[in-house]
Amino acid sequence: MSGQASRRDVLGGLLVAFSFAPAALAQTGGGEGSGGPPTVAPDLPGTLAKFPDLDAWIRIAPDGRVTVFTGKVELGTGVKTAMAQLVADELDVAIERVDLITADTSLTPNEGVTAGSQTLEQSGTAVANAAANVRLLLAETAAGRWGVAATSLFTRDGAVLDGQGRRATYAELAASTSLAVRARADVPRKRLAARRLIGRPVPRVDLPAKLTGLPSYVHDMVLPGMVHARVLRGPSSGTRLTPDLAALRRQSGVAKVVQVGRFAAIVGPREWPLEQALRVANRGRWVRDAAVPALPPMPAGLLTMRRESQVIDTRRDDPAARGIRRLSARYDRPYLMHGAIGPSCAVALFEEGRLTVWTHSQGVEPLRQAIAELLAMPVDRIRCVHREGAGCYGHNGADDVAGDVALIARAMPGVPVRLQWSREQEHGWEPLGPAMLAQVDATLDASGRIVDWRHQVWSNTHSTRPTAAGDLLAGSEVVPPFTPTPPKPIPQPNGGGDRNAIPLYRFPNQTIVSHFLPDMPVRVSALRGLGAHLNIFALESFMDELAVAAGRDPVAFRLAHIDDPRAAAVIRRAADRFGWGRYRPASNRGRGFAFARYKNHGAYCAVALDVERIPDEGRLIVHRAVAAVDSGEAVNPDGIRNQVEGGIVQSLSWTAIEAAGHDGARRTDYDWSTYPILRFADAPRSVSVEVIDRPGTPFLGTGECAQGPTAAALGNALAAATGVRSRSMPLAAGSPTPV
Template identity: 55%
Template structure:
């Protein structure tokens, strides 16, 4: 076992903050995550036998990044991806890259691996040149060996014996030119798929350890409820029950078998007596309630002329809203934990092993070096779901049974009722047009709780809040722009002479919330691109032509033109509601994720049944520019998946609650898109930019898909729906009218 310092000592460290975390930046001149972890052997390790290991602090969430990162490393090292061992997110062996979030994996980790691997290759070649007595430029690399013109070869394992990889990466070291790429840019089969489609062990839910026991937790019936009493005598006498764990309001049971643990959990829940907590807000007026809360007002953008200097031909105003959203992971969250010789090991599908380690160490009053978090993929994630909470459950229960591996899996209703939800949001927009149909003033305000309650301290872990004494959550903070949280993508990419954007950040949370895939971009792009369509209608302009008129970014124009061509977009002006009982409509939307990552334009055709209000998505065409494409099919996967997820949110999803409880606790009370509602056709056009930076693509389609859907429904029916979900109980009546 080789140990080394990840960050060199004696350096002045600057801080940088993104959704992926706040980091000490020891080498700001380096690309990607080399800024925070510059040592080459933190990323690339070569054993004397030639085995190549590549390390990343990012994790696989079902997006195919394992395959893409292997391709990047293989390209830089002139290896077959199949021979590389990829180590992901383990606090004992990988760099700290914070969270896998915000579409940062390729931009940060992929870039770091590309440059680190290129420099490792140079060091290996220099070592071989010395051994062979040949000038380094005359040597070639292939299949794990350095080759001389006369046929002599030195393996990577032999070369590394005389090469020092324990040194910092250097800036501006050239990498392989894209014209020589043999692996990057090719569609390779995803390495995570075979086990998933053959029933193999793929997820932490599948993990089984020798001597493992099973635990289930009993959550309070509602927010703020306190445990008055529990008689566990009957539960402790049940077959297989090993222990009942109680601490304050925290309650769990351990058994030798999973089903016995479930039976015991149900009996324990019946035996518990609770005192109710404070009421929840009225769900019928929750958006007005949120707008009434104290806010931290943030000026996101302020430029251009004052209103008095404008003589507009028309001014439009609109209000949009989004409900709370549930992550709805298909597999309820799960973790395994074991305390052995004073060391806690957690197998978890957290998106951030290092932040979780900090939270668990604080909760258990253990030194952080005595806590190891190992990522194992979970069956469902895309945001801050129950993964961190259940890891805390496993840690607490494992402490009560030292030496035994403890497996904890949440029940469906526990996941649905207690996870941190995607925040509800409200937007108020107004804009003015001049006599030529150009936007001359844009005013945009949004209200939202935090979109980041990830683990900043033990108090952000739900089980820690239930202990006696309870841990207090760290106060929520907004994520600075340009990443942004609730204000992500609140600044349109369009040319706007007057631009005024305000974020009313709401620290008080009546309902527990945190990160949901794309954060505020889903809502902001939905609102902005819906409003752009409304303005195009007021200007009597085709929605696509209206967008192009206000766009100067050539890459934005390219994705729009690509969709227009592939979709066969026909210029359209706002029209009266069709008389057909099954009218067709087409909608368009565009955004660059965060205004600094992937560009996506999207057109959607829908049919609306005016008798039932059912919306059928007939076809979707999207175009994406994410810079250098690593795996074309992987990019298509992400755009297609983003479209499906966003249409499910936008059409159907809404977390339900009453004055006491979260009431959407299963798939009947929280409906998601079914196979019968999947679009008839999804076509993704890829625009590759060889040699350009990797731009995150995993969250780029959510906003445009939502807006294009709303715009298509309006085109079909003449009904403009501004409150999500589009076919919610109230909205569907408008479609049936």
Template identity: 55%
Template sequence: MRASSTAHPGRRRFLAAGGGLTLSFVIPLQAAPGAPGSLADTPLLDAWVRVGADNRVTVFTGKAELGQGIKTALLQVAAHELQIDPGRLVLITADTERTPDEGYTAGSHSMQDSATALRHACAQLRALLHERAAARLQVGAAALAQDNSVFRAPDGRRVSFGELVAGGDQHLRASAALPPRMANARRWIGATLPRVDLPGKLKGQLAYIQDIRMPAMVHGRVVRPPAPGARLLGVDTGAVARMTGVLEVVRDGRFLAVIADEEYRAVKAAKALAQAARWELPAPAAQPGDIAALVRSLPAQPRQVLARGAAGAPGRTLRATYTRPYQLHASLGPSCAIALREGGRYTVWTHAQGVFPLRRALAELLDTAEASIRCIHAEGAGCYGHNGADDAAADAALLARVFPDVPVRVQWMREDEHGWEPCGPAMVADVAATLGADGRIADWQYEVWSQAHATRPGRAGNLLPATLLARPFAPPLPKPIPQPDGGGDRNAIPYYALPNARVTHRFQPAGPLRTSALRSLGAYCNVFAIESFMDELARAANADPVAFRLRHLDDPRAAAVVRLAAAKFGWNGYRRGTGRNPRRGRGFAFARYKNSAAYCAVALEVEVALETGFVRILRADAAVDCGEVVSPDGVHNQIEGGILQSASWTLLESVRFEAGRVASLDWGGYPILRFDGVPERVSVHLVDQPGQPFLGTGEAAQGPAAAALANAVADACGLRVRDLPLDRARMRRLAT
């Protein structure tokens, strides 16, 4: 309902200021199964690269820049294949009216899927133009020289890309073949170039969606229920509607919001609206006291994802249980979105990681055609996974529906982000293994319990505000992500050569908290459990942890990464040293992310102060094989950042909740790693594989870093911690 009839100010002013949008055509696509990367779904060349009559070359990707440096890496791939300086290319990312639909920017798939598609499309376009230039200039193709987007004949005659496409067709189907490269091709792949996304961030310029200000923009704030199941008994909107600057008070079922002409006025009005609302809280459900008992108590759907060999091998059997708590994305910038309704059309600026799936969900929410909604990605201030970005976009779209013709900006507060974003699921892993007489693993059994890691939009019911409307959309029933990627069972299948092994995923469709994708999904917990247990097995076999792992690896690339990390760390010559605190130890861990992406091994050293419970990482060495390296600096950043974020999860992060609602609503209740907790040194060592496929690196370090850290703590003080996080309180309890 509308509680205020205040006229909407500034709409004509906004339109006069150039608020209209320039629309591009949408390319009809036909899938090409078996084509490399995202060409399988989008096989037309001009979906990926187009040459304009002005000779400008534009490349397109459906993937989004999340701070991982993907813009720079994709420009390098395109520049390398087109043989054009990267600075001369224009890159368009994640826009539902301009770019290919590549689903979500997730799962470390950007290089595997988008870069592979761009490589083929750009190489094929360049080969096509090369042939056209030879025919136009009537010389042999081998005689042509290329200077960026111009071909030159030996006699000085020249023809540009733009001239070659004039009247020609770029709307051509790509092939699976990669044309041979020129012998004297300039190499843009494998070089470290300046990140194109960083200058604005470093200079304090407009960089994030939180920074965007548009002409005549108004500000919305949403008032959430005090608990997910709370019932709205009533709300007095009159006093709020009369507050200075308030343009609209919106109520639709349990969805309450205000729109004001200035942001601070919207904040004050939202606070007043919250105080004016009367809610009935649901009776709190009884819950077990610890995470393991809680997770095991949830209904589960068992599914065996590996059955190899036979059970019952003779030998010594060891068992252990490992747990992970609910964890937040804890983005430094709370979620934000801007929506504009003009007639029957909506434009939404969002930092969601899947603009096309979000558009489908918004179309269902708003009861309109997908074609009438345009979602444009704008960078958000920090997130790998499904945080509040999509929900904020839905908030903004709902407010734009009742307040059209001007942009409506919705900015979440810190307590909104922590209290309402989907969490990374709590997990429990049971593992048992039998050591044979030869000191090798003869039998392996693994079971993992987990809620859903994939409840991203695609349907309206996946959007938080859609569940609060008078005619609510029910969240669709979550489903497990199938192998080989997996969700809760991601990396639950060990990469080691084990003759007898069984792995079971106990998928849990519901739990006390809303859950979805957090960086690396279930791989963080599964690698933590598997690699911690590998250390326990190595100790039982009286074997060095690195040698024990190598004994069970039959992939030469995996073994090379393990050896490199150990060598760079100085594993064989390690000395604990002495000093004020002699409790120092080393830890090692390895995994191949999803068993199909980048190989990553981490060796690190810690210092443990049992009196205070403080664990500090002193140094870390990581070795990575991600196939052909496009941007060495980009890979370094991803692995370094992954180690630091994993350290924060492993040492500090755990959601406190009660009666079905999150209680960790600020940084005091949900601490993250601070600068004084950062290791003194993190070194990343790359194993380049020229000519090999690109392998995703964005999530490769999460699991190995956690396990290496736990293994180092056990080595330092003899305490095996199997429950995350290894925070001070837990360490002090274990020490007493």
């Protein structure tokens, strides 16, 4: 770095026009759960529009350390690092001097739920612009002291300089600079050439602690006098256990049985005796909860369920277009499990009428509301603090275990309680990703172009995230029970079951229908990507089927139907890096391609796979996966690569081998032997991800962009390798499970 800052890094540089998200796009958390407070400053970008005062986001301590407050949480996607980069760069301080406080109902802005790949779009945009504002205010303070214009000053490494030897540190200036002011919309972001951290592969700030065993997760919390707890439940959602509580009270290591209506938990000083007591309890009788409807055979049963149908998109640009060939196909996926490696866990302390809950929930604010209702406590007497958990990939048991521990802690004033679910409870009770079915019909004209497209999707809701007590498991167990919030579809442009059902391709005529199924025979909620996984699988599988019917190369066929230049660039880049044109198929081995722009307004991602199916065994070897991604401005390109690499591998597991079973009375999968996920032996031989950086453009959500394209690319590669098209996940079904 040069010792002399350029005058053009000065504050009076170019004004950057901020892009305004349309109100619908600004649904906090992609429409999942509650949306947070209303917009009060529509001229400000990201969540600044809801919390326009700078001190809600950034504070500078007397020692010059910068604290950033975000209502979003680290889920393992690296957003803490990306946000620290944004603030350090925009403010001109060393990243080591930036601390992040994430989602704490007492400290941070209410940014709703961390979901929908929107953390950088919403909170990242807010903190970056807040930092640019703070930098200007500090310079204005220095300008006032020195009697010069702020536009003549520049900043470097936590200080304001006048270029002639005068220097004032942020620590000095902060003492006389109020940040309790509204952000200005016209403060320029740092010009691209002056950025030191944005766009660089800065190492994750949280990994040194996690990789050396320092306490990093809610599971690792230890509070003075803390006791452990285990909750008593039937085998799976929709069942009820009737344990012999008197016998449990006699078990050694059980200090207390907490019973609230039908909710019951055991508490003791040590974990192992509680685990043993839990096993004893689980031998008790369980019954099916009569209120739960019967489960029709899946996935065809989805077609028979009560539905609310809505045309979510229609276009008749060329009603006269003549098709000569009509194709139809149905695609489906089973219920899928989130399957976090660490079962859900929470810690709580009830003291002097106040409750604090440490939780790995993705939405501390709506969780606080739900717990307040559950305990009939004023909301302002409850604090929910985020602590990291194992990667959740959507709504798993995190909120439920927090509701559970809140009930237990209230029964034990002054005693911190740590509750961890068992593996069997996580598998049995987490809300599953919904089973889905899509039917696509399209017509080709004589030149091999698509002239008409119809996509229908049948699905339950993709969010039962808690907004009220009835949405927590404990809420249905207390007496009288609370009623769950009625499920409703998440509207476009984010969409729930219909997420990514609307093609990004340009078809002259199209009709997209969302069949929302309000009755949930199985407990379901948000799984990473929501409906995008199945809809993109259907859309992009069908594009390949149509390409074959039209006698066109699948990549060329896609390019012929797209008019978004960034989409075309991503498709071409992935195809080039894969060597699409040079590919030579071999026996039982083929290539597959797929593309999507997540939610049609997030990141663009294209995936190409080289896949072999081992005859007789049915096992799959993914020889090579190549992806290209355009996330807009790439704050941390290695973070993006990590997300897309992970998304590819995770989606291969979902799509090829996973299916959560139910026998009509209860779930059938309670551990990793009955619900296998991909292991190292079946991981691809190579995965490479190319990031197309678009500096100066808005951040596009990346965390969920690869799942859909990977699923379809796998289906397409298998069809090419074997000549047989699989339209039902899991695609490797029927193959023996690897030992």
